[in-house]
Ligand code: PEP
């Protein structure tokens with residue numbers, strides 16, 4: 001077997017005379033195993049015809065553009081009905097199509113610069129997308145792809161080209177493309193699509209979001225992969241080992257067929273009891289909730305048997321908008337979320353922006369250390385942002401009349417912050433009272449434990465808040481002083497570090513001392529090697545991604561609290577990360 005390197009794509013070629021190639025996938029954004037024929041969509045020629053127009057043509061070009069745009073909107077509205085899993089994304093696209101900057105930009109170019117509709121559209125598309133492309137935040141940068149996608153649809157309509165690239169799919173299919181957009185995925189028949197592999201896109205691209213929503217594996221950012229695969233090649237996508245097998249041998253096919261059958265069996269058995277309570281073999285009950293970022297995710301959480309939502313990251317709502325969302329817009333979304341949860345808790349986190357997350361319509365101050373800077377509760381509590389904070393709190397309070405909403409504040413470091421937030425919340429309550437609007441008068445309010453300060457003051461906080469949720473993603477970076485996004489020190493970022501584990505233990509004990517519920521919404525809650533030790537430490541609630549809910553529920557049901565407590569006591573005695581990890585591995589946790 002020899003190794004060939006193509007930039008960041010490493011290719012192993014078998015020397016045994018068969019055609020099989022094994023490609024290493026470097027960014028598997030949705031895991032799993034899949035098998036199918038490669039489907040490479042044909043690229044449409046959407047190059048705009050460019051020419052200047054005469055005065056009498058202005059009206060014809062204007063109405064051609066308006067018709068193409070209206071058609072795009074109605075096509076997308078239809079797709080919303082046919083592809084409900086992609087509703088959030090498509091709705092955001094409809095908003096871009098309706099947005100004044102696109103419309104006015106194109107009309108100005110046709111009327112004032114006398115450019116034809118196709119040329120005008122392309123120029124406005126590029127300048128709108130450029131505004132996103134320069135942003136630091138990777139999520140927002142990828143929103144440039146949304147602008148290109150919706151504009152391509154309008155362009156196709158202008159050129160009279162039907163968007164039908166996926167009509168010839170047959171049987172199990174793995175889509176291999178340069179990049180995939182919602183206008184692609186919404187055309188696909190998901191009864192046949194088994195996986196995605198794309199050359200472009202990052203972990204927050206739509207390809208990944210859709211793949212995770214529908215539960216299929218996806219690898220993105222695989223430069224040059226189209227040079228290695230032909231339409232119709234047989235593929236095996238092994239997301240667990242980050243491999244893509246091209247034209248596998250019969251031996252490999254049989255091996256993976258067996259593996260997939262085992263996975264399917266396990267998945268089916270997990271499904272059977274995913275809606276049941278999570279009780280250990282010695283009758284200790286815990287909650288398994290879900291982390292969500294949209295209404296779609298809440299639907300998925302409920303379908304996967306989550307007992308509640310432990311973290312609704314509202315920042316996506318703000319990031320996808322063109323201005324701070326109004327109280328009314330937010331109210332409708334939170335109300336819908338509360339209704340979907342049908343009485344189960346829905347913990348909604350107030351705006352957690354700043355640090356690595358920015359907004360396209362707001363200029364953040366330039367800071368030397370953004371992660372230690374003006375972010376999360378610090379921003380929303382500032383006088384400058386009080387209206388933004390109040391709009392969210394009023395929306396949350398009003399929505400609390402329709403379900404079991406809890407309010408959670410991010411990155412709290414002091415009692416003063418929690419108290420100040422409570423004063424503003426009370427102001428909102430009084431306003432609603434005066435306006436005769438309904439809300440839950442005893443709406444629970446809690447904090448995320450993400451900083452050493454909140455760990456050290458955990459008992460003081462426990463006397464005042466209704467609940468804690470431990471945010472291990474940030475807690476790890478702040479306890480260890482290791483930037484969570486810096487690849488160079490990625491090996492130092494380890495939640496199994498004894499200082500982080502003991503922080504978690506201290507918070508759980510402090511919460512329980514005052515009878516408060518303690519959950520965890522950081523990624524550590526979904527780490528299977530950590531499940532037993534967290535259970536043993538007394539964690540009340542694991543809040544994890546919706547698709548992981550059945551598995552974690554199942555794992556906990558096979559454990560006893562007593563064993564878990566013994567394991568936690570032993571693990572917490574070690575002084576080094578390695579000892580903790582080795583111990584947990586030896587105890588067989590990794591095999592769960
Ligand atoms: C965390 O910090 O653990 C957390 C859940 O918040 P986020 O990842 O959104 O910062």
Ligand code: MG
Pocket residue numbers: 410450471473474
């Ligand atoms: Mg956080």
